[in-house]
Amino acid sequence: MLSVVKIGGSILGKGVNSSIVDDVKKIADEQSLSLVHGGGDEVTKIAERLGKKQTFVVSPEGIRSRYTDRETMEIFAMVMAGKINKEIVSTLQRFAVRAIGLSGIDGGIIRAERKKKLVSVGNDGRRRIIDGGYTGRITAINEGLLQAILSEGYVPVVAPVALGSEYEFLNVDGDRAAAYVAGGLKSSRVIFLTNVHGLIIDEKLVPNLTLREAKELIPRIGYGMDKKVLAAVEALQMGVGEAIICSGTAENPISSAISHDHCTVITL
Ligand SMILES: Nc1ncnc2c1ncn2[C@@H]1O[C@H](COP(=O)(O)OP(=O)(O)OP(=O)(O)O)[C@@H](O)[C@H]1O
Numbered sequence: 001m002l003s004v005v006k007i008g009g010s011i012l013g014k015g016v017n018s019s020i021v022d023d024v025k026k027i028a029d030e031q032s033l034s035l036v037h038g039g040g041d042e043v044t045k046i047a048e049r050l051g052k053k054q055t056f057v058v059s060p061e062g063i064r065s066r067y068t069d070r071e072t073m074e075i076f077a078m079v080m081a082g083k084i085n086k087e088i089v090s091t092l093q094r095f096a097v098r099a100i101g102l103s104g105i106d107g108g109i110i111r112a113e114r115k116k117k118l119v120s121v122g123n124d125g126r127r128r129i130i131d132g133g134y135t136g137r138i139t140a141i142n143e144g145l146l147q148a149i150l151s152e153g154y155v156p157v158v159a160p161v162a163l164g165s166e167y168e169f170l171n172v173d174g175d176r177a178a179a180y181v182a183g184g185l186k187s188s189r190v191i192f193l194t195n196v197h198g199l200i201i202d203e204k205l206v207p208n209l210t211l212r213e214a215k216e217l218i219p220r221i222g223y224g225m226d227k228k229v230l231a232a233v234e235a236l237q238m239g240v241g242e243a244i245i246c247s248g249t250a251e252n253p254i255s256s257a258i259s260h261d262h263c264t265v266i267t268l
């Protein structure tokens with residue numbers, strides 16, 4: 001049994017919190033576990049400390065993403081694959097989890113194609129076509145390499161930086177990277193740990209959704225959660241058994257997610 005868990009940047013302080021670490025240790029002993037992480041807010045913070053203001057674009061589907069020019073891509077790679085990834089890996093090892101940090105660049109774990117153009121919708125509702133910058137659409141996962149790492153008893157920790165077709169770095173969304181890793185590994189489940197219990201609609205936690213219901217709801221969901229539901233849909237379409245969105249700040253958050261305790265579960 002394999003679970004892919006995405007650790008949201010929203011719940012990362014310095015590395016991962018102790019309840020996640022305990023749970024990773026327990027689950028990695030019993031079954032296989034592969035981690036992917038986010039960290040967009042930290043990238044924004046450090047970029048701005050470096051004097052590089054970050055801008056965001058909204059697609060016609062309402063999905064918000066970072067506008068990634070070359071300098072932003074460099075900072076994104078440094079922070080994601082450097083600082084954040086290594087903090088997680090060192091914390092896990094401190095608690096005796098055999099963790100290995102990788103980005104999508106390493107061994108071509110995440111291959112992507114550069115988006116040539118983006119459609120950006122302004123505050124006035126007008127659409128503009130802009131250069132795609134260094135954002136990528138994921139095309140392939142090197143599942144063989146991940147399987148080899150898993151079979152050695154390691155927990156891979158993957159940063160969402162992909163390798164482009166011209167060997168350039170590309171910014172890919174962490175939730176979608178987790179979905180593709182789960183799809184590539186034919187994982188039983190993908191779990192998104194974040195700072196809320198799951199999808200909230202009309203102030204209530206939605207416990208279950210079918211793939212079709214999830215797809216229909218996406219336009220009504222706010223920034224952050226919309227990408228998780230989209231990634232959940234993509235994971236199910238790639239054959240992952242179930243997608244679970246759960247709080248990563250509660251006790252034993254991965255075990256809770258596996259037992260569907262107080263979270264949003266999306267299935268076919
Ligand atoms: N309908 C909704 N239900 C629940 N949360 C929502 C909803 N709409 C928007 N959100 C927001 O989505 C956020 C979670 O996504 P966000 O991208 O901020 O975190 P993350 O994915 O854990 O971090 P990162 O993107 O850095 O990995 C919540 O904190 C909440 O504010």
Ligand SMILES: [Mg+2]
Pocket residue numbers: 008038175224227
């Ligand atoms: Mg997010």
